[in-house]
Amino acid sequence: xxxxxxxxxxxxxxxxxxxxxxxxxxxxxxxxxxxxxxxxxxxxxxxxxxxxxxxxxxxxxxxxxxxxxxxxxxxxxxxxxxxxxxxxxxxxxxxxxxxxxxxxxxxxxxxxxxx
Ligand code: FES
Numbered sequence: 001x002x003x004x005x006x007x008x009x010x011x012x013x014x015x016x017x018x019x020x021x022x023x024x025x026x027x028x029x030x031x032x033x034x035x036x037x038x039x040x041x042x043x044x045x046x047x048x049x050x051x052x053x054x055x056x057x058x059x060x061x062x063x064x065x066x067x068x069x070x071x072x073x074x075x076x077x078x079x080x081x082x083x084x085x086x087x088x089x090x091x092x093x094x095x096x097x098x099x100x101x102x103x104x105x106x107x108x109x110x111x112x113x114x115x
Pocket of ligand 1: 049050051052053054072073074075076077089090091
């Protein structure tokens with residue numbers, strides 16, 4: 001899966017593999033964001049770590065090696081993929097900022113809530 005960076009009304013990604021690279025995109029307000037598929041669901045967050053504000057990803061990688069958590073590439077904070085809550089590292093207890101995304105039946109991932 002390649003990294004994509006697109007704006008509405010195009011899809012964020014034609015598909016997202018479970019446990020694969022995140023799709024990087026620009027949120028409607030211009031902020032950098034990512035979408036990732038985890039346990040069958042697609043989640044979106046601002047690509048901004050609550051610790052030092054930097055991007056979480058390293059070349060689109062946001063899941064740590066076990067696939068259980070999102071991990072910031074800067075200082076190793078780990079986050080629950082479904083809630084964005086930091087459960088380890090320098091910003092424990094803080095949360096990623098969610099960005100609404102949804103997947104269609106064909107697997108493509110789009111910005112905004114399903115409608
Ligand atoms: S910037 Fe993410 S853990 Fe420090």
